[in-house]
Amino acid sequence: MRTLNTFIATFIFCFSSYGVSEEVPKGPNGKPDLNGVWQVLNTANYDLEAHPARAAMQLVEGPVVPVPHPDILALGAVGSVPAGLSAVVGGKIPYTKKALKQRDENKNNWLERDPEIKCYLPGVPRATYMPYPFQIFHSESSFFIAYEYAGATRNIYLKDPGEPPVDSWMGQSWGQWEEDSFVVETKGFNGQTWLDRSGNFHSDQLKVTEKYTLMNEHTMQYEATIEDSEIFTRPWTIQMMLYKKVGRDAELQQFKCVEFVEELIYGQWRAKD
Amino acid sequence: MRNIFSYVVFLILFSFSYTIYGHHAFTAEFDANAPINITGKVVKVEWINPHAWVHVEVLKESKATIWMVEGGTPNTLIRNGLTKNSIKPGTVINVRGYQSKGKLCLPRCIANGRDITFPDGSKVFMGSSGTGAPRDGSDPKER
Amino acid sequence: MVNGEQKTSLMKFLFITMIGLPLVLLGAEYETPKTWFGDPDLQGTWTNASLTTLERPDEYKSLIVNERDALIAKRMTKEFVDAQDNYLEPGETPKAGADVGGYNTAWMDFGTELFKINGDYRSSIITYPEDGKLPRRWIGWGKEAIAIARMFRQADHPELRSLGERCIVGFGSSGGPPMLNVLYNNNYQIVQSPGYVMIMVEMNHDARIIRLNSEFNPDNMRRWLGDSIGFWEGNTLVVKTKNHHPQQKFRAAIRHQILISEGAEITEKFTRVGKNEILYQFEVNDDEAYKDVWKGEMPLRASQEKIYEYACHEGNYAMANILAGARAEEEQ
Numbered sequence: 001m002r003t004l005n006t007f008i009a010t011f012i013f014c015f016s017s018y019g020v021s022e023e024v025p026k027g028p029n030g031k032p033d034l035n036g037v038w039q040v041l042n043t044a045n046y047d048l049e050a051h052p053a054r055a056a057m058q059l060v061e062g063p064v065v066p067v068p069h070p071d072i073l074a075l076g077a078v079g080s081v082p083a084g085l086s087a088v089v090g091g092k093i094p095y096t097k098k099a100l101k102q103r104d105e106n107k108n109n110w111l112e113r114d115p116e117i118k119c120y121l122p123g124v125p126r127a128t129y130m131p132y133p134f135q136i137f138h139s140e141s142s143f144f145i146a147y148e149y150a151g152a153t154r155n156i157y158l159k160d161p162g163e164p165p166v167d168s169w170m171g172q173s174w175g176q177w178e179e180d181s182f183v184v185e186t187k188g189f190n191g192q193t194w195l196d197r198s199g200n201f202h203s204d205q206l207k208v209t210e211k212y213t214l215m216n217e218h219t220m221q222y223e224a225t226i227e228d229s230e231i232f233t234r235p236w237t238i239q240m241m242l243y244k245k246v247g248r249d250a251e252l253q254q255f256k257c258v259e260f261v262e263e264l265i266y267g268q269w270r271a272k273d
Numbered sequence: 274m275r276n277i278f279s280y281v282v283f284l285i286l287f288s289f290s291y292t293i294y295g296h297h298a299f300t301a302e303f304d305a306n307a308p309i310n311i312t313g314k315v316v317k318v319e320w321i322n323p324h325a326w327v328h329v330e331v332l333k334e335s336k337a338t339i340w341m342v343e344g345g346t347p348n349t350l351i352r353n354g355l356t357k358n359s360i361k362p363g364t365v366i367n368v369r370g371y372q373s374k375g376k377l378c379l380p381r382c383i384a385n386g387r388d389i390t391f392p393d394g395s396k397v398f399m400g401s402s403g404t405g406a407p408r409d410g411s412d413p414k415e416r
Numbered sequence: 417m418v419n420g421e422q423k424t425s426l427m428k429f430l431f432i433t434m435i436g437l438p439l440v441l442l443g444a445e446y447e448t449p450k451t452w453f454g455d456p457d458l459q460g461t462w463t464n465a466s467l468t469t470l471e472r473p474d475e476y477k478s479l480i481v482n483e484r485d486a487l488i489a490k491r492m493t494k495e496f497v498d499a500q501d502n503y504l505e506p507g508e509t510p511k512a513g514a515d516v517g518g519y520n521t522a523w524m525d526f527g528t529e530l531f532k533i534n535g536d537y538r539s540s541i542i543t544y545p546e547d548g549k550l551p552r553r554w555i556g557w558g559k560e561a562i563a564i565a566r567m568f569r570q571a572d573h574p575e576l577r578s579l580g581e582r583c584i585v586g587f588g589s590s591g592g593p594p595m596l597n598v599l600y601n602n603n604y605q606i607v608q609s610p611g612y613v614m615i616m617v618e619m620n621h622d623a624r625i626i627r628l629n630s631e632f633n634p635d636n637m638r639r640w641l642g643d644s645i646g647f648w649e650g651n652t653l654v655v656k657t658k659n660h661h662p663q664q665k666f667r668a669a670i671r672h673q674i675l676i677s678e679g680a681e682i683t684e685k686f687t688r689v690g691k692n693e694i695l696y697q698f699e700v701n702d703d704e705a706y707k708d709v710w711k712g713e714m715p716l717r718a719s720q721e722k723i724y725e726y727a728c729h730e731g732n733y734a735m736a737n738i739l740a741g742a743r744a745e746e747e748q
Contacts, residue, residue, distance in 0.1 A: 121727050259582070269743055308510040308512055
């Protein structure tokens with residue numbers, strides 16, 4: 001009996017320990033060391049909300065069920081969409097009625113409208129959960145993130161620089177430590193990025209508050225609260241895990257991708273041979 | 274002999290025709306035989322790279338045409354204190370430059386902003402000292 | 417009232433101080449601060465904007481420029497700016513057939529004077545060869561002549577235009593290596609973390625991530641801005657770059673036109689020589705395009721300005737206009 005009780009107690013203790021930060025490596029100014037190459041292992045970039053697997057990102061009416069859009073058809077299973085659970089706390093994104101219609105329209109016109117297809121900068125928070133790694137350079141004087149996708153970069157000011165002078169794709173960010181979490185506030189977006197491939201979007205009034213919390217040497221919890229009163233009825237939050245890449249995997253490759261979309265964007269103006 | 278040949282081939286095929294200001298992308302984009310001198314109201318300013326664009330509504334015999342006027346990188350101006358609110362819609366400006374080679378004006382007529390001024394002749398986009406050459410770290414007073 | 421003996425002592429003291437103190441200060445080297453993990457600290461925002469060009473203009477006969485000539489260069493810049501910005505009379509329409517130009521100088525940031533190294537104004541970035549000119553190998557350049565001519569004279573396909581127009585990397589060799597000054601956005605941010613030095617080039621928001629004490633990637637993996645590895649030699653960061661992208665050979669800006677072959681080996685050195693200055697030196701070893709190595713140096717000066725987003729591709733109306741304009745011309 002006592003052995004069983006001990007076993008049960010240990011079992012419960014192990015599970016309740018999950019999520020409590022173990023001893024994390026310390027970095028500049030004695031804060032948790034966020035340096036390294038990180039990547040998500042989820043399908044949030046396909047769709048932040050819960051989604052079953054499906055044939056393609058954009059479907060058209062088929063004889064029985066919807067079928068892939070002709071422009072994606074040749075990719076077969078490579079062009080299909082894997083299933084994933086919601087990254088949104090509470091499950092659904094709280095759109096206004098009008099904005100929800102826009103979101104659905106975006107979704108049905110994915111090929112034409114998703115900025116990722118044209119290799120445009122991903123914006124925040126989408127840059128975090130693209131299916132490419134990013135590298136954090138974290139020192140006493142700077143906090144900088146370099147993303148493999150499109151070579152996007154973010155310099156996070158360590159003091160509030162005031163109102164952004166102009167709008168931008170990646171916004172203007174500043175961050176500070178709140179206990180052991182690095183909290184970043186970003187605004188000054190141009191409203192042209194999407195939040196994922198499924199048409200989830202925002203306006204130029206978007207403000208994002210991210211929280212980076214190191215759980216242990218190789219895992220980081222990432223939260224982002226999204227506020228945009230023009231599009232959503234209230235602020236909402238996404239939550240996901242970031243995993244640290246090690247060894248030879250811990251090297252950002254180059255995926256500028258601009259050169260890969262020149263045919264797509266400029267092909268119509270080529271000289272006729 | 275091969276060296277001289279290569280040198281000559283190089284010179285023939287690629288004669289540098291830069292003036293100190295020559296910007297080859299502009300000669301490819303704009304028509305030197307289509308100068309413009311327009312005055313109108315600013316409708317929108319796109320503070321974007323690689324070129325900022327000022328959209329100007331020009332009225333001619335009560336027909337409104339919108340011109341997209343190409344500027345330079347806004348980063349220089351932002352470092353000089355300009356913001357997206359610096360040029361308000363409705364501001365009247367004068368633009369002198371050249372129209373693009375494609376003249377269909379679809380969706381908008383396009384020109385380079387060779388010289389963008391207010392009606393009184395003062396420059397809309399000014400450098401901090403008026404010379405357009407802001408801080409390069411050489412002035413210890415500017416740190 | 418000071419007596420004779422006290423006067424002599426005072427004179428001796430002043431003499432020793434006036435001679436001795438400068439000697440002490442000259443001998444005192446700048447002590448490079450260290451990062452939190454012990455590497456020499458190069459971090460900050462830096463600019464290489466200046467009037468000094470890569471090659472030595474013919475009017476300068478040596479590397480070092482005297483104060484008078486440097487002042488002339490500065491004044492001439494003001495005159496150039498005035499000529500560019502006020503070339504039309506008020507109300508005058510531009511002339512047909514003239515140079516279309518671009519835009520006025522408020523959009524530019526090319527620096528206000530020649531840069532100084534060790535107190536001397538420099539006429540060129542190139543220090544070797546001693547004439548300050550690129551030691552071009554004409555066979556190598558001749559091979560690229562057709563591609564270069566197409567870049568300037570034709571607009572058949574986007575891939576044949578310059579990389580700055582394609583929004584792939586910045587104009588000329590702004591991102592390097594070697595990193596050279598251009599007409600604007602001459603700004604770089606350096607951030608260091610254990611095992612890495614990251615140099616963010618404003619144009620084209622390119623993060624050069626230099627892996628310390630590492631190996632080059634396989635040579636079929638060509639990168640824009642090349643593959644860079646580095647190591648510390650005392651307080652100097654030495655960066656070696658190889659495996660340059662085949663489409664990044666010819667790098668043209670108003671200030672410089674260089675060729676970097678795929679097989680070139682470039683060495684850069686970064687040494688912090690003061691709170692507000694890094695001495696940036698480089699050597700280009702490219703047998704295909706040059707008869708000799710060529711070396712250069714310039715200061716990177718601390719900038720209090722911010723680096724702003726240079727999202728180029730996303731707003732590249734100009735590329736569409738260039739191509740569409742060429743097609744319109746062909747139809748005429």
